[in-house]
Amino acid sequence: MQPLPRSCESVCHIEKRESAVDTIVDSSYSIEEAVAGSNAPQKIIDQLELSDVTYLSTDGKIHRGQILSNRIIAADLRHLFEYMLNEGFVIEKAIPIVKYNWNDSLSMDDNNTYSFCYRDISYSKHASGMAIDINPRFNPLRWKDPNLPNQPQGAVQDTTVNGTLHPGHPVVKEFAKLGFRWGHTFTKFYDDHHFEKR
Numbered sequence: 001m002q003p004l005p006r007s008c009e010s011v012c013h014i015e016k017r018e019s020a021v022d023t024i025v026d027s028s029y030s031i032e033e034a035v036a037g038s039n040a041p042q043k044i045i046d047q048l049e050l051s052d053v054t055y056l057s058t059d060g061k062i063h064r065g066q067i068l069s070n071r072i073i074a075a076d077l078r079h080l081f082e083y084m085l086n087e088g089f090v091i092e093k094a095i096p097i098v099k100y101n102w103n104d105s106l107s108m109d110d111n112n113t114y115s116f117c118y119r120d121i122s123y124s125k126h127a128s129g130m131a132i133d134i135n136p137r138f139n140p141l142r143w144k145d146p147n148l149p150n151q152p153q154g155a156v157q158d159t160t161v162n163g164t165l166h167p168g169h170p171v172v173k174e175f176a177k178l179g180f181r182w183g184h185t186f187t188k189f190y191d192d193h194h195f196e197k198r
Contacts, residue, residue: 023054026065027095034068034096040118040127048116048129049074053081055091058163065094069115070129073197076178077115077132083174090163092135108136108193109152131196134171138164139193141183157192165192 031050038045049071057063062085067077084091092111100106104117104126113136116129125131140155150156159166165184166172172182175195183191 022062024057024061024063026057026063026093027099029066029096029098031068034066034098036098037102038098038118039102044118044128047071050096051078053078053094055081055085055094056088058090058092063091063093065091065113066096067094067113067115067132068096068129069132073115073130073132076180076197080171080174080178084171087170088162089171090135092138092163104133105152108133111135111137125196130198131194133193134165134195135163136193141193142190144189 029050031048034050035045035048047070048068051067051069051074052064053067054062054064067074067081069077081091081094091113094113095107097104097107097112097114097117100110100112102117104114104119107114107117113132113134115126115132117124117126119127126133136152137155138157138161140150140152140157142150142157158164167184172184175182178197180195180197183189183194183196
């Protein structure tokens with residue numbers, strides 16, 4: 001996989017003018033399909049919104065996927081995807097985690113960008129759809145204890161690869177402007193793919 005340039009404004013503007021027929025569809029679930037099999041209580045399911053998002057993928061082409069998130073942050077996430085597309089920032093794929101049988105480890109290992117995944121709500125903002133993970137293989141969780149492995153396993157951070165975040169990155173700044181906390185600031189590890197909102 002060849003890294004794409006940090007900015008590809010001319011390419012993106014050309015690609016964005018292409019017809020919808022030329023857009024590669026990564027995900028086209030209905031809301032009912034996207035929540036099927038979740039163990040989340042109905043009061044959380046009722047807070048969710050399914051958004052279509054468009055992005056530049058690792059193949060250099062425009063793709064359309066979906067983000068299942070809490071409706072409180074849905075408009076923010078749509079704005080952020082538009083911002084990332086305009087910046088030429090790569091998102092490999094964005095598919096609701098139902099595709100991975102609600103297994104976030106499988107989703108992360110596939111470098112999938114996603115928001116809602118129900119689990120222990122006491123520690124995870126994903127459980128209420130108030131967090132998003134961006135390109136987890138490009139932006140692995142890195143423990144501050146050097147004896148612990150990166151997650152997903154085998155993932156290595158390389159900031160020369162488009163789709164990788166770092167302090168000062170325009171995408172990080174745009175998330176911060178909208179009130180998201182970046183996982184890079186966590187105490188025990190650098191969770192660089194993770195952004196959450198209270």
